[in-house]
Each structure stands twice: as C-alpha cells, then as structure tokens.
Amino acid sequence: MGASRVDMKVVLLGKEYGGKTSLVERYLHDRFAGDTPYQNVRNYNATIGAAFGAKKVDIGDKVLTLGVWDTAGSERYEAMSRIYYRGAKAAIVCYDLTDRTSFERARFWVNELMKNEEGCKIYLCGTKKDLVISDKRTREVDYHMTTDYAEEIHAEVHETSSKTGENIFELFTKIAKDFASNPENIKKERDKDKETLDLYEDNKKKFGCCG
C-alpha cells in the first residue's frame, strides 16, 4: 500500500481491549473476528506498538486516502504515544460502552490531544454497541453524559458496533468529509500543487522545526 501517498492521517486511541483493532478490521477489511478477544483472560490478540493501514474513501467530489493508525492501548506505550498521533488530522478516541473506566481513559487521551495536537479533530467513539443493545443492563457509559462532554470539547459522539458494522463506515466517511470541507486543508492542497496531499511529510517538517 502506497503508505506515503496518504492524504489524511487518522489515529485510534483508547484503553486496551476497547475494540480499536476490531473497528479498524471492520473498516479496512470488512471483517470481524468472531472470538471476542477482550473476554480472554490472557489477551493473545493485543496490538503491539501500532499497526498501519490505508484505505481510499469516496466522498462524492473526490477520493481521499486515509492512513489509519491503530495503536496499542497498553499503558506502557503512553510515553511513546506522540509518535503515533503526531500530525494526525483526526483522532478516534474509543471507549467500551460496557466499561466505565474506559471512558476515563478516553478523557485522558482527549486532554493529551488538546494539549499536543491542535490541528487534530476529535471523534469520541463508543464501541461494542451490539452488547448494550442485546442487554441494556451492560451499558456503563451513559449516552447523554458523553454528548455533554463532547460539546464541551467540540467533538462529536458515535456509537458503533464492529460486530454488526453499525456506524463504522459512516464514522470514517464523516471524518473524511469534515477534513475535505475544512478550507484550511483545501488551501494546502492547492498550494502544494500536487496530485495528492502529503500531509504526513508536511507535519513532519513542521514538528522538526519546533522540536
């Protein structure tokens, strides 16, 4: 996959076993591993470091290539997380709808992003919606609480299920459309006078200068 021909960097952040990899798997490959890894005592599927995947998304008037970074949720990577979200134009901050503590981690990531990555738009994403639909009592994260919080930080909330595919493609399409409709991004595209944008390169330079 032409990794360097990415128009837009999207990063997924959130607590471990929060369903980030499943979300990406569903979006990039439209598949879902039947075995729910987060229910294992020993998690054999935990992401190591971060995985990269790219996908073209058609938003009507043009086609954008999204570079999606699926990061590992483990705390040990916290100190290094900037490597992964640096230069991202959108961050999907995931939390598990059936796990209250995962929303606390989501708040942590939001603060981290707002502090270090101004140009990054935040999308709060509740995962494993199929579980709370089949049994309402399993829901631990209240929808209105999340929307209140989203308003406060100028983000938006999406509740998804990677198992059924609910809201997944909608979420990524929304991200791509928001990006394309932002005049700043379009201006850059024109300035660069290139076939495609190369935002990663652009951001790398920017960060190289200010340390």
Added chain:
Amino acid sequence: MASENETVEPPGDEFKTLDEGNEPGGRRDGFLVASDSFEDFARLEEAKSSIKDRHPSGTINKIVREGSCEDPPDKQDEIESVSSGIASMATEEQNDSAFSDNGNVAEQVAPTLSASIHEEEELDEVHKPEWKGQKKHVFILSEAGKPIYSRYGAEDKLVTIMGVMQALVSFVQDSKDSMRCIISGKHKFVFLTRDHLLLVAVSCTSSSTPQLLLQLNYVYNQVLSVLTYSHINKIFKQRHNYDLRRLLTGAEKFFDSLLNLMDHEPGFLLSAVRCLPLPSAVRDVVAQSIVQHAKVKDLVFAILIANNQLITLVRMKKYFLHPADLHLIFNLVSASESFKTAESWTPICLPKFDSGGYLHAHVSYLDDNCAACLLLLTVDRDMFFTLSECKSKIVERLHRYNCIEAIREALTKYTYSISQVGIPDLRHFMYKSRSTAQFTSPELESPYHTASEQERIFGLYQYLHHRMHSTSRPLKILFHVGSYETLLGWVTSGFELYAVFGPLVTKPTAINSINKLLKWIKKEEDRLFILNSPTF
C-alpha cells in the same frame, strides 16, 4: 539403569581438531556476537557482575549521536572483553548428589512451602491437580513480592505462594547470601534475582539448574524487551511496591510463547540461531536486495526470518546482534498474530544491544502467502513511511528474482532428513558453529516423531549439554551408552556437536561416523549457514 555407562575420552588422534575458522560453518567475521552466552551468563552470575555488564546501554544514543560522523568505538571489542575470562558455572552451594531427598536443605524448606499452601484454602488454584502437575512453572514477582506473571494459573490468585518465595529469598539475602536452588524430590526450585525483580522456576523436567537459570534469564530479558531496563528502574525507584502488571498488559503472550519455545527449541540452550537452509545464491540476492533498497540513515538491522529461522541479516557497520536478542525477535514475531494483518511500527528493546532504550521496528510479512517476516530496526522513531517504501522496493526486487518463491518452497518442505547425511545408525544431531553462533540439526524423525519421544530426546540433549558444560568438570568428549540410544558429545574451540546413535553402536564406529558427519556439514555449509555478513 544398569545398562548405562559412560566414557570420558581424552581427545585422541581420531578427533582431529580442526583449525579455527576452518570447522564447518565457521567464520571469523560473523554478524552475531559469537561469545558463548551460556558460559558468559554463568560468568556474570559468578562475578556478581556490575549493572553495566548486565545492562549494556548507550548504544542507541551512540548511533543517534554519530549521525554522519565516523569511527565510533568498536562495539565488538567491548563485547569480546566481556566474554573473555574463565567460564565457570553459577556457584551452586552443593553438587547435585547432595541434594537428595534426605538433603538438609530440602528437609528444611519443603515443609514450609507446603504448610503455607495449606493455610490458604480459599486460594484453590494451587490445589488443582492440573496446576500441581505442570512440569515447569515460572513465576515473576517484584522485589516487594507482588505477583507479575505466572506461567500457569492467574497470578493474582498466587499471591500467597509468591509471598513465600519472596520471603525465602529475602531471608537468605539478609545473611548476605543468595538463594540459588532448592531440590526436593524430583523438583528443582531455581531462583534468579535481578534488580527489582525475582524470577523463579519450579521444574521436574530434565533441565539442569544452570539451564533453568539460563531460561529465567531469557524471561528476564523478555521483560526488558517490552519495557527497557531504564523504565523498570525508574518506576521501582519511585514506587517500590508498583504493580508491574499494569505495564505488561497484552505482553503475557510473549512470556507464554517464550517458555513454550524454550521447551523444544535447542537454539536457546545452545545460544545459537538456526538458519533456514537455502541455496546460497538465493540468500545472496535477498541480502543484496535489502542492502540496495534499505540504505537509509539510522537503520541498524534488517532481519528476515521465518518459522523461528533466520533467512538473512543485514547490519550497520560496527554493530552486531547477540543471539539472545535474535531469539527475542523470533519470539516477538511468532507470538504476534497481529503482524500478519497489517504493517506495524513497534518499539522493541534488545537487552544485549542496549537495555536502556527502544529500537523502532517496522514489521511486515513479505506477502500474504509467505511466512517470511521482515523487520527493519532503526533508532529514528519517525521513519515508518521511509521504511515502508523500502519494504515495497525490497519485495518488488525479491519477486523479480523469484526469491519469495524460493523461500516459500524452502519453508514448505522438510528442512532436511538425517537420511540425506547417509550415516547408518546416526539418528539425530545438533551442530553449533561457535564462531558464528549458528546451529543446524535435521528434522526429528521416527522413532522421535511423537511428542513424548521428542520431549525425551530433548531431555537427553539437555543432559548431554549439561555434562559437557559442567563447571566442576567441563568435558571435551563424552560417550554415553543409554538404554535406548547412545549419545556422543564433542566440544572444541570451533564447534559443539551433540549426536544421537542407536543403542548398539560401538565407540570406534561412532567416532568414525561423526568425522563423516563433519565432512558432510562442511560440504553443505553454504546452504545450512550464513557465512557472510552483509552491511549497509
């Protein structure tokens, strides 16, 4: 076992000692650090080595600082000086025979352990027969006695038993001594203390105490590989009773898979790496492709591996990889399903290379249908896309020269059969070239085709290896006649050979056979070993 007998041979004329560098698979300019880690490790244990010896650090910074400037101090020299010196095994307070069931040490301690187990009826984990029946338990706990990992059972249910382990170790430490080993019946309890961590193995396998210590050291290196020594050190200095499991979530699989690998992979025991047998022409093209397309600043190692075998390794001039680090890389790849689906960018610490920091690894499989995995290791954390492009170019060139096809073919068939060697009565062997830290051995075939027979033969190899490398009496040659097979071990400055014959073979026949075997390995060395050491 009345039928068993052994002879320790003085190396006679029939054992023509080969010139150094001339033995099969031998080279002076390897790419792996060729010090014998087993003895190296033993020596470090003995000498209560300084932290610097045990935790090399600064290599990564050196590479970063160097940038374009030349002539850094030669890393190889540094390592060689560490590995020279007398290789003697960890001081066991007594030799094995003294640790019989009636031995004092066992008498004193064993009741303590079982008593404490009985106190905790609610922690039923340790009472389960399947837990008790496991052949090799491994535990990691913090200096404060907090459970970090248990090979079997949930570690948080083993708080009490780990507390006992910690108490035993610190009790002995109080009298300025250290706990090495307790033997009780068939069980060995082996302890390895490291800064902030305590590792314990409880085993009733044929592994010797030094071999168990070596395995615990691998497990310790695996912890470092995930977290780095500096990180662990910092955390425990701040909070003595920190729960390290928080940082290791998702890494349990590395410990599980490492321990499983060590139960049957001789590479750990031999401190050597197995190469995928491949025509040298193919291997050269693979190395050339990497050299050509991955000539990138700050790229330290490019490593192509498949099924725990090395296909090729290209390194930055002046930097070498230790086989122990390569084993951790094998383990990383074989334990991680997630690399198969996507290109990954992951930090990894190679403790023998630099325990103080991470290298960043671009990890990807060559192609969906090929089990070969390429790792590009750099010190620059922002190089993912550069390396991603390098990888595509490398793959393109490998396709053009049909190398991927050749690798796939090499992987689908048996590596080689003992019958190809053509020596009657020779059933199996392991040959390690000491100067290159590589080893070769044929497939395990009948009668060693069942899991239990394979376990038994591996146990015999462990026994043979232990006898050859015993501290109190290291051997050069050992001829061991057992009930079901005859073993022959031969260690020279250039190689180590462990061979298994049928039970009725005579000594002259066996000696004759291994001389033939050495000739065969010499003839095949281009295919079985990596003899050159390409650099960027």
